[in-house]
Amino acid sequence: MKIGSGRWRDDLSGLAGGALSVAVGLKDECEAWMKARRELMLQRLDLARGEEVETLRALAARAVSETEALTARLAALEARLAACEERLAALAAERKSAGAAEEETSAPPSEEAPGTEGA
Numbered sequence: 001m002k003i004g005s006g007r008w009r010d011d012l013s014g015l016a017g018g019a020l021s022v023a024v025g026l027k028d029e030c031e032a033w034m035k036a037r038r039e040l041m042l043q044r045l046d047l048a049r050g051e052e053v054e055t056l057r058a059l060a061a062r063a064v065s066e067t068e069a070l071t072a073r074l075a076a077l078e079a080r081l082a083a084c085e086e087r088l089a090a091l092a093a094e095r096k097s098a099g100a101a102e103e104e105t106s107a108p109p110s111e112e113a114p115g116t117e118g119a
């Protein structure tokens with residue numbers, strides 16, 4: 001019986017080894033199928049990849065810094081414009097006061113006394 005018993009164990013271990021190989025193959029097939037399905041779903045969702053996200057972050061940071069620079073430039077230009085408007089208003093006021101003073105200093109044409117015409 002020992003001879004048959006050893007063979008039976010060999011057959012059983014061969015069967016178990018085959019079953020294990022089938023199970024490992026099935027596991028590998030399932031993982032490959034799940035990976036393919038996951039990739040397909042991600043493509044359908046149109047999600048951004050890591051590189052794309054980093055590129056977008058860099059673009060956003062650049063846009064923020066450009067916006068800040070343009071905001072500062074705009075503030076400087078508005079300050080210059082306000083100074084120019086103040087100067088223009090001061091010049092207009094000076095002109096107006098100079099014109100009024102000139103009118104006061106110029107004498108109106110003198111009228112001749114009645115009866116002295118053509119004398």
